[in-house]
Amino acid sequence: MKTRTTKSLTRRTLAIAMGLIIFATPVFAQGGNPPVKTNTKILYHDGPVMQNGSNVYLIWYGNWSGVLPGNTALTQQIVTEFTANLGGSPYFKINVDYRDLNGFGPNGVVIYSGTANDAYSKGSILSVLDVQSVINDLIFAGWLPLDGAGIYVVLSSSDVASSETGFCQPNAPPHHGMFLYQNNVQIKYAFIGNPVRCPSTAAPYLSPPTPNNDFGADGIVNNLAAVMSAMVSNPTGTSWFDRYGLENSTKCQGMFGPTYATPNGSQANIRLGTRHYLLQENWVNSTRKGYCGMSAPQP
Numbered sequence: 001m002k003t004r005t006t007k008s009l010t011r012r013t014l015a016i017a018m019g020l021i022i023f024a025t026p027v028f029a030q031g032g033n034p035p036v037k038t039n040t041k042i043l044y045h046d047g048p049v050m051q052n053g054s055n056v057y058l059i060w061y062g063n064w065s066g067v068l069p070g071n072t073a074l075t076q077q078i079v080t081e082f083t084a085n086l087g088g089s090p091y092f093k094i095n096v097d098y099r100d101l102n103g104f105g106p107n108g109v110v111i112y113s114g115t116a117n118d119a120y121s122k123g124s125i126l127s128v129l130d131v132q133s134v135i136n137d138l139i140f141a142g143w144l145p146l147d148g149a150g151i152y153v154v155l156s157s158s159d160v161a162s163s164e165t166g167f168c169q170p171n172a173p174p175h176h177g178m179f180l181y182q183n184n185v186q187i188k189y190a191f192i193g194n195p196v197r198c199p200s201t202a203a204p205y206l207s208p209p210t211p212n213n214d215f216g217a218d219g220i221v222n223n224l225a226a227v228m229s230a231m232v233s234n235p236t237g238t239s240w241f242d243r244y245g246l247e248n249s250t251k252c253q254g255m256f257g258p259t260y261a262t263p264n265g266s267q268a269n270i271r272l273g274t275r276h277y278l279l280q281e282n283w284v285n286s287t288r289k290g291y292c293g294m295s296a297p298q299p
Contacts, residue, residue: 038251040242041289047238049100050188053109054232055150056083061118061126061134062157070196070216071157078217078275079155079224084112085272086225090295097285097296098233098240098248106232113150116143126154126162131191132179139181146181151231152189155220158196167193170201173250174227178236188235190227195219205254211268211276218278225279226253240285248283252292255281269294 058080066072086092093108116138122130135152138144144152156162166172176190195202196216203219210218226249233240234247241247256278259267268276281292 042242049105049239050232050235051104052107055111055113055147057144057152058115059154061154062160068158070194075214075217078212079220082221094282094284094296095229095232124160127164135189148185154191156193158194165191168198168201174223176227176231192223209264209266211262211266221277222279229282251283252281255292257281257294
């Protein structure tokens with residue numbers, strides 16, 4: 001397990017700093033219903049991929065004090081442990097086969113690199129620009145490093161809505177995109193809402209008991225695994241997707257493959273560290289057409 005730590009903070013308000021310019025770029029994971037047929041070959045469209053490993057920064061937005069259901073210290077611990085153990089796993093190494101024209105691409109490593117808190121600086125209803133502004137402000141204030149090769153993930157408490165990102169819309173994959181910090185550094189980011197807010201749409205595959213006895217955390221980690229796979233292979237929406245516009249993880253939405261029973265009686269399909277999880281499969285791009293799986297064939 002590879003982990004880095006950075007200074008954490010508790011913030012109530014953060015103003016958008018003068019002179020910082022944010023530009024949104026088109027992304028594919030913003031909502032909508034995927035086509036029924038998703039078994040077509042995934043195609044490369046000449047755009048960039050995230051090369052080598054990536055640092056991951058978790059931003060806890062809203063109220064995570066334990067007052068709200070599904071927003072406890074245990075929820076944060078489960079998600080953090082998952083992030084720290086995902087890199088280098090056979091599951092995440094599926095993304096190694098998503099290379100650019102020069103043969104360079106992800107190496108299957110992600111490193112948990114720090115956390116920050118934001119207590120509703122943009123209110124309880126977040127637009128795409130709000131999500132970008134949260135990250136922008138934390139970087140400008142020095143609470144998170146400026147990392148053009150990193151992944152910044154905003155995780156909201158269950159009282160926060162964000163329909164513009166697709167959150168709580170049926171079959172909508174988690175939102176990800178890119179904006180420019182000070183007009184020159186690309187910031188890759190994702191937004192994941194707490195599925196406790198809308199369990200039937202954000203985590204319809206889960207039913208109590210869940211693998212870690214925490215519905216919020218077990219729903220979040222599935223979306224986190226999916227969105228990070230999409231980000232490393234298609235960070236700006238111009239790289240890997242199929243004829244329908246579906247990214248690698250979206251092609252396997254709702255597919256989990258073989259499962260096993262956990263000690264608490266739930267179902268899981270992978271163990272990372274000391275915990276069990278139920279993660280949707282990812283698109284394995286190592287055959288003529290490809291398929292959904294939990295790992296790629298060994299070379």
